[in-house]
Amino acid sequence: MKTLGIDIGTTTISIILSDTDDRHCSKALTVQNKSRIRTQYRWEKVQDVTGIIDCAVEAADGYLRRFPDIKAIGLTGQMHGILYLNREGKCISPLYTWQDGRGNIPRRDGRTMVEAVYEKCGLYVPSGYGLLTHLFNIENGIAPDQAVSVCTIMDYLGMVLTGRRTPVVHVTNAAGLGFFDTRKKKFLTELLEQLKLDPAILPEVTEEPYILGEHRGIPVMAALGDNQASFLGAAGEAPNTYLVNIGTGGQISVISDRYYEIEGIETRPFVGGKYLLAGSSLCGGRAYAVLENFFRSYVKAAGYGNISQYEIMEKLAREAYGEHSGLEIVTTFNGTRSKPELRGSIAGISEDNFTPGGVICGVLKGIVRELYDMYIEIRSYTEIGMDRLAASGNAVRKNKVLQKIIKEMFLADPVLPETLEEAAYGAAVYAGNILKNTELEGRTV
Numbered sequence: 001m002k003t004l005g006i007d008i009g010t011t012t013i014s015i016i017l018s019d020t021d022d023r024h025c026s027k028a029l030t031v032q033n034k035s036r037i038r039t040q041y042r043w044e045k046v047q048d049v050t051g052i053i054d055c056a057v058e059a060a061d062g063y064l065r066r067f068p069d070i071k072a073i074g075l076t077g078q079m080h081g082i083l084y085l086n087r088e089g090k091c092i093s094p095l096y097t098w099q100d101g102r103g104n105i106p107r108r109d110g111r112t113m114v115e116a117v118y119e120k121c122g123l124y125v126p127s128g129y130g131l132l133t134h135l136f137n138i139e140n141g142i143a144p145d146q147a148v149s150v151c152t153i154m155d156y157l158g159m160v161l162t163g164r165r166t167p168v169v170h171v172t173n174a175a176g177l178g179f180f181d182t183r184k185k186k187f188l189t190e191l192l193e194q195l196k197l198d199p200a201i202l203p204e205v206t207e208e209p210y211i212l213g214e215h216r217g218i219p220v221m222a223a224l225g226d227n228q229a230s231f232l233g234a235a236g237e238a239p240n241t242y243l244v245n246i247g248t249g250g251q252i253s254v255i256s257d258r259y260y261e262i263e264g265i266e267t268r269p270f271v272g273g274k275y276l277l278a279g280s281s282l283c284g285g286r287a288y289a290v291l292e293n294f295f296r297s298y299v300k301a302a303g304y305g306n307i308s309q310y311e312i313m314e315k316l317a318r319e320a321y322g323e324h325s326g327l328e329i330v331t332t333f334n335g336t337r338s339k340p341e342l343r344g345s346i347a348g349i350s351e352d353n354f355t356p357g358g359v360i361c362g363v364l365k366g367i368v369r370e371l372y373d374m375y376i377e378i379r380s381y382t383e384i385g386m387d388r389l390a391a392s393g394n395a396v397r398k399n400k401v402l403q404k405i406i407k408e409m410f411l412a413d414p415v416l417p418e419t420l421e422e423a424a425y426g427a428a429v430y431a432g433n434i435l436k437n438t439e440l441e442g443r444t445v
Helices: 049-066 113-121 130-139 153-162 171-177 189-194 226-235 285-301 310-320 356-381 394-398 400-410 422-440
Strands: 002-008 012-019 024-032 070-077 083-085 149-151 168-170 204-206 211-215 218-221 241-246 250-256 266-269 275-281 328-330 345-347 388-392
Touching (some): 002 049, 002 153, 002 422, 024 049, 049 070, 070 153, 070 422, 113 130, 113 189, 149 153, 168 171, 171 204, 171 266, 226 241, 226 250, 226 388, 241 356, 241 394, 250 356, 275 356, 285 310, 285 356, 328 356, 388 394, 388 400, 394 400
Parallel strands (some): 002 070, 168 204, 241 388
Antiparallel strands (some): 002 012, 083 149, 250 275, 266 275
């Protein structure tokens, strides 16, 4: 059975054609997501919805013309962010992404929105989570007057593909908006009312697999969160399998049959009534991109042009790897979800170890160490051992030194999936599973 998976990421849009019978990926396409909107505020991270949707639909239709035997379409994408919809189901705002920092901006009383919510409700909702963004927008008169609902960018893609006027959001996405009871699989409407936020704007939520409608006669499934889709694509559903994912951000995840409350670790809904324990670093692969930009800007200032430094950086890292330099670099450049005020640091600098290769290796180790510390937290509070370590994300796949650091720190060989773009692949597999189960139960699509 051929299925199509679409992943709307923060920096790329990926589409993958999968044969779900043998977990085989035959065609993959990744294009840059160039929809970023520059504003006067450094903390504001917004993207152009029309550009994203047009790009995704055009690419999907290209696949459908080339492969008329595609049976289902699965969707996923960047979690936490929101956009606003009017009564006709049309988007009337930019996409406020998961990286948006308005929740950490001091208000007139000196408190941030994150702090104000915690003090009033005892609930920690990080900046970038959609409903916290909405709360800020309401307070500051930014939310569109015509808005009647919110949803994620991948939910909106599903609406556009199927012609729906109202969103249906899978629990894996709904939980990422914040103010969500993961155990009961529903929004905390009473808390929202306490904060003067009208729950009527909330989208419909489904825990069960849901077919939104059809696009060109092909069933389109309600979108999964990208963390859950990436786990399905890279690690499957086997127990005691941890997944290290390093892309724009970073995650360490594992499936759990039980709900846990662990500081710094999110318990997210997963498929099949299970949970996904996930620790997330805000920088992840972006820390390496920040370093590359540092070297690039120096080269440009020296008169050699705006030239990518990644290839040279990997060469220097290979040469420096294994040296006991004593250089320790903390890569929390954007803080953490629970402590946004934290920043990165460099310690143990000496005359001998402060070299480009040493700094590059130090940043790579810092990226992995942040995830490893979260792994230790999970192991300390649960009985979930590790039989297998999967690794995914372009940063891991392309950087051999990063793979070595993961192996050294976790004491396990990281297994990379054969398929590229794991989130898109996971969405495709999920869509195929839904279609198979629907047909087995004798229901029409």
